[in-house]
Amino acid sequence: MLAAILTICGSFMFTACSTDNNAEEEGEFRTMLKSLDWGTDTTFVYGHKTPDVDAVCSSLSYARLMRTLGYNCKAKVSGAVNRETEFIANLFGFALPDLKSNVIPQTRLILTDHSEYAQSVDGAKEAVILQEIDHHAEGDIPDSIIPYVRREMIGATCTIIYEMYRELGVEIDDETARILLAGLLSDTRNLTKATTQYEDSVAWVALVTQLHLEDRVDEISRQMSEASNNYYGMSDIDIFLSDYKEYDNIGGKAIGIGSLDCKASEMEDFINRMLAVMPQVMNDKNLDMLFAKIDNKVPNPDESNPDDLFVDDGTYFIYCGEGSQTVADSIIGPSLREGVAYSKEKISRRQIVTMLTELMERLQ
Numbered sequence: 538m539l540a541a542i543l544t545i546c547g548s549f550m551f552t553a554c555s556t557d558n559n560a561e562e563e564g565e566f567r568t569m570l571k572s573l574d575w576g577t578d579t580t581f582v583y584g585h586k587t588p589d590v591d592a593v594c595s596s597l598s599y600a601r602l603m604r605t606l607g608y609n610c611k612a613k614v615s616g617a618v619n620r621e622t623e624f625i626a627n628l629f630g631f632a633l634p635d636l637k638s639n640v641i642p643q644t645r646l647i648l649t650d651h652s653e654y655a656q657s658v659d660g661a662k663e664a665v666i667l668q669e670i671d672h673h674a675e676g677d678i679p680d681s682i683i684p685y686v687r688r689e690m691i692g693a694t695c696t697i698i699y700e701m702y703r704e705l706g707v708e709i710d711d712e713t714a715r716i717l718l719a720g721l722l723s724d725t726r727n728l729t730k731a732t733t734q735y736e737d738s739v740a741w742v743a744l745v746t747q748l749h750l751e752d753r754v755d756e757i758s759r760q761m762s763e764a765s766n767n768y769y770g771m772s773d774i775d776i777f778l779s780d781y782k783e784y785d786n787i788g789g790k791a792i793g794i795g796s797l798d799c800k801a802s803e804m805e806d807f808i809n810r811m812l813a814v815m816p817q818v819m820n821d822k823n824l825d826m827l828f829a830k831i832d833n834k835v836p837n838p839d840e841s842n843p844d845d846l847f848v849d850d851g852t853y854f855i856y857c858g859e860g861s862q863t864v865a866d867s868i869i870g871p872s873l874r875e876g877v878a879y880s881k882e883k884i885s886r887r888q889i890v891t892m893l894t895e896l897m898e899r900l901q
């Protein structure tokens with residue numbers, strides 16, 4: 538994979554590095570930073586709730602960029618990190634942000650990797666949001682209330698932050714390179730996810746090369762994926778919430794969407810266990826509807842490939858709450874049984890949010 542990507546990216550990287558057309562933008566960005574109302578206390582940089590690798594690593598790397606530029610910023614997490622994040626922080630040897638689950642009014646915040654109040658640290662509504670760096674569609678935290686927003690629909694927020702370091706001419710030391718690469722590997726699954734863009738490949742090549750990980754990156758990515766799929770010893774509710782996002786207002790409804798995976802051979806039992814905890818999750822979180830997509834893992838027909846023992850074969854979609862069946866049937870297809878729909882396609886949560894938003898606005 539590396540050789541192919543190097544070929545694709547080689548000429549582009551040369552072009553990108555050899556022009557100085559960013560000088561003006563760079564100056565503008567620094568001027569904009571100076572104009573922000575930083576106050577006197579520390580500005581906290583937060584990824585989303587239920588923090589995954591990209592959320593944590595984007596907050597760490599962006600806080601570091603802001604500190605390098607002279608601003609008193611510190612990354613925090615609003616909840617416990619997931620197993621994949623623990624695994625890669627341990628392997629790459631970087632410290633995780635401290636937990637701080639709420640902020641007092643007027644706290645200065647920078648948000649990375651999210652654009653929804655429901656996904657933000659408790660207290661965000663009364664805080665002062667100075668910046669947002671994100672790769673999701675604009676959510677219910679409107680861009681218009683934030684002095685600086687950088688939104689690019691690419692594979693990882695860490696890729697955007699990589700670009701910002703480059704544009705600003707700030708050196709990426711090896712620890713920062715490992716942090717950025719971790720987020721990029723996780724959110725794009727080593728450049729294999731449908732959300733991966735050209736920019737992600739460019740950042741991947743630069744970071745892998747800097748860290749001399751050419752021979753190890755595929756194995757590292759496989760281990761990360763394994764850590765993320767490891768539900769061993771977790772309660773069913775914790776499994777359901779292991780990669781979970783909430784949306785306060787999709788067409789007037791409060792909606793939660795989980796993202797799970799399971800081997801095809803264990804799917805039926807897994808679905809039943811998840812369906813059994815969904816009413817309680819809905820109740821605890823005060824939702825109108827609750828969904829989860831479950832990637833269906835089947836043994837890789839290419840047995841010679843030890844890096845990918847399992848591959849995806851379609852997506853199960855489970856649902857709970859009044860009107861949720863109508864939603865599932867219209868965005869995924871007719872239900873297999875009550876609470877369960879299936880699509881032959883691999884469907885991302887981002888696609889589900891887009892389809893849901895369109896449908897709910899039509900129904901409203």
Ligand SMILES: [Mn+2]
Nearest residue numbers: 591650694724
């Ligand atoms: Mn992300």
